Amino acid sequence: MMGSIRLSSFPPAQQAQIIRSNQRDVFQVSSLREQTENVLRSYLGTRWLTRWDKEIDLVVNLVYYGLTVGLATQTLGEEYTDIWPHSAHSDKPPPRQHRAALVFVPTLAPYVLSRSSSALPQSSRLGLILRRLPKVIELASEINLAIFYMRGTYYSLMKRALGIRYISSTPDHQNARPPSYSLLGVLLTVRLLYRLITFVRSMSVANSSHPESVSAKGKRLADISEETFIDDRPVTTMLGPTNPEGEPSVPAEEDEYTILDVSQIPENVRAGRNCTLCLEERTASCATECGHLFCWDCIVGWGREKPECPLCRQSLDLTRLLPVYNL
Incomplete structure (x- = not known):
């Protein structure tokens, strides 16, 4: 079909078509994941969903791109903008x-890196390398995106590595000038330069301090890219284990983060202490900026995936959560 047609007779896809195609694919994947999460949450609970969120994301991406790219068909975004991928080396699909x-590299690689880095000890050299590697890939992707905005080819890093471009079945209009996105490329370049300068300055500050007398502030500056802090305490040290079966990790009567004797609270009052995420009685209660109360593990797990309050949808900042020790 496509292989029997001279692809050189088709004009290259315009930047606007490629950008709209990518945005459409991101929207479709996001919608598919949201619907999958809604179904799983209703049957298995929020805690199970939080525990297996990376696996769900992996399966959703594999299903979407496997049924489109893997079967040599267009994605919904490519179909929407009427563009087709082709190899720049062979002029064929x-x-x-x-x-x-x-299909597999953009989906499996981040998952394997994430699970491998979390399984290794924090102090191991290999674990440190694996935790930093996603940030290196992210930086390379931003550089590639800046080049795309200025040159108009290879929106993703993987397509650049494989030499896969797009052609369009829509004929060019000689009197119409396609929009230019060079300014976005310049702005991205400025942002990358700013990040580079900030990184060099932070390294200079870290190196100027004696290794044996580094202050807590210096440690936080050095580790800020790898850890989230609340009052100079790493979030990972404040999280307890999450039960995948949907039950609270600790019974409310054994909650060490409250001064109340929960067993003496009337049943009708205790019914109002349920966490709206796990639907169980709150343990290690904490409050968001908007004033809603949740279990600490529940809201942190939720906030890492969706930075918004699950009740009122106000913006959620994990560094501004307030642990409440007397509720």
Whole structure:
């Protein structure tokens, strides 16, 4: 079909088409994940969903891109903008191994890195490298995106590595000038330069301090890219284990983060102490900026995926959560 047609007769896809295609795909994947989460939450609970969120994200991406890119068809975004991928080296549709790489590398690689880095000890050298590698990939992707805005080819880093471009079935209009996105590329470059300068300055501050007399502030500056802090305490040291079966990690009567004798509270009052995420009685209660109360583990797990309050949808900042020790 596509292989029997001279692809050179089709004009290259415009930047606007590629950008709209990517935005459409992101929207479709997000919508598919949201619907999947709603179904799983109703049957298995929020805590189970929080525990397996990375696996759910992996499966959703594999299903979407496997049924489109993997089967040599257009994604919904490519179909929406009427563009087709083709190999810049052979002027033919991408071969099977390239399509497999487009499906598995962007989905499996982040998952494997995330799970491997969390399984290794915090102090191990390999664990430190694996935790920093996603940030390196993210930086390379931003550099690639800046180049795309200025040059107009290879929106993703993986497509640049494989030499996969887009052609359009829409003929060019000689009297119409396509929009330019060079300014976005310049702004991204300025942002990258600012991050580079900030990183160099932070390294200079860290190196100017004696290794044996580094203050807590200096430690926080050095580790801020790898850890979230609340009152100079790492969030990971304040999280308890999460039960995948939907039950609270600790019974409310054994909650060490409250001064109340929960067993003496009337049943009708205790019914109002339920967490709206796990639907169980709150333990390690904490308050958001908007004033809603949740279990500490529940709201932190939720906030890492959706930075908004699950009740009122106000913006949620994990560094501004307030632990409440007397409720």
